[in-house]
Amino acid sequence: MENVSLPLPVCNDSDDTAVLLSLGAGNLSTDPRCAPPADLHSYADLYVVLPVIYSVICAVGLTGNTAVIYVILKAPKMKTVTNMFILNLAIADDLFTLVLPINIAEHLLHYWPFGEVLCKIILSVDHYNIFSSIYFLTVMSVDRYLVVLATVRSKRMPYRTYRAAKIVSLCVWLLVILIVMPFTxxxxxxxNPDTTKRKTCVLSFPSPEGSWFKASRIYTLVLGFAIPVSTICILYTAMLYKLRNMRLNSNAKALDKAKKKVTVMVFVVLAVCLFCWTPFHLSTIVALTTDLSATPLLIGISYFITSLSYANSCLNPFLYAFLDDSFRKAFKKMLECRPA
Structure with a gap:
């Protein structure tokens, strides 16, 4: 059984099948064949701050991403290819922040009261959050590379349209839904089979649970980090190489100011995404290669890593506001008090 954050081994059964404890969305879940550790309640102080952190992420993320969605949809000048991808990124982040109150409620109640259908939805959205940001940023990186390539070659891009961006965005949504389907x-x-009969919303793998657990972690690591990040690194390396050669060996004009700003913005958003999500994926490698006991320190680190990955959903609107003049102007215009 697992949720979406750092897995911590608790015990092993006689047939060497790993029984695991994982922390995610503010709850603890254990395999049915393994009783909860006796000193679990001694970690209670680690739970106190989580509802506050999740509430701040929810409030800031919902406000910021909703504002981004509103501005892009309402401001005519904001309907660009890059902003179409930003719009979908904001929708994905908004979707995740919308379900955080349920995670907070589960955390405070110490059990899952919402039924199986909502359990599937919440865990699906949790996992969707892992894949959606990095995949939309991968698409944005591909787009930036094509823009730079066309600029270097002094060519137009007739196929790079707002409508094409809509189709690509839809394809990304469908791809991530397919990737997340096994978790659903x-x-x-x-x-829980003990006297408490406590309900938890978890991923219930068939036997052998340990092998399925490792397979799910490798699946998430490869599809949610290794492949998209490798693709992005290759694209940006090639982009920087072409820009360098353009300055040294070509008479073509450098990227104009607007294109430079958009490229920088995409790069910064990508850097922040990697900063927030890399510890999560590194924890997967640690979980797969080491046998750690569930100490208060390790549980605290797990909660910090989960909160950091969640925080990525509320940071992007601030990056757009700082790095994009058109966003700032559109925000100000939307906030203006117009006479009746």
């Missing part, structure tokens, strides 16, 4: 299938409400 395995999500279920588990009733």
């Amino acid at each position: 299938v395995f999500a279920e409400v588990f009733v």
Whole structure:
């Protein structure tokens, strides 16, 4: 059984099948064959601050991303290819922040009261959050590379249209839904077999659970980090190489000011995304290669890593406001008090 954050081994059964404890969305879940550790309640102080952190992320993320969505949809000048991808990124972040109150409620109640259907939805959205940001940023990096390539060659891009960006965005949504589908299938409400009968929303893998658990972590690491990040690194390396050669060996004009700013903005948004999500994926490698006991320090680190990955959903609107003049102007215009 697992949620979406750092997995911590608790015990092993006689047939060497790993029984795991994982922390995510503010709850603890254990395999049914393994009783909760006796000193679990000694970690209670680690839970106090989480509802506050999640509430701040929810409030800031929902406000900021909703503002970005509103501005892009309402301001005519904001309907560009890059902004179409930003719009979808904001929708994905908004979707995640919308379900955070349910995670907060589960955390405060110490059990799952919302039923199996909502359990599948919440865990699916949690996992969608892992993949959606990095995939939309990968698409934005591809777009930036094509813009730079066309500029270097002094060519136009007739196929790079707002409509094409809509189609690409839809394809990304469908791809991520397919990637997340296995987690939706395995999500279920588990009733603890002890006297408490406590319900938790977890991923319930078939036997052998340990192998399935490792496979799910490798699946997430490869599809949610290794492949898209490798693609992005290759694209930006090639982009920088072409820009350098353009200055040294070509008479072509450098990227104009607007294109430079958009490229810088995409790069910064990408850097912040990697800063927030890299610890999460590194924790996967640690979980797969080491056998750590669930100490208060490790549980605290797990919560910090989860909160950091969640925080990425509320940071992007501030980056757009700082790095893009058109966003700032559109925000100000939307906030203006117009006479009746």
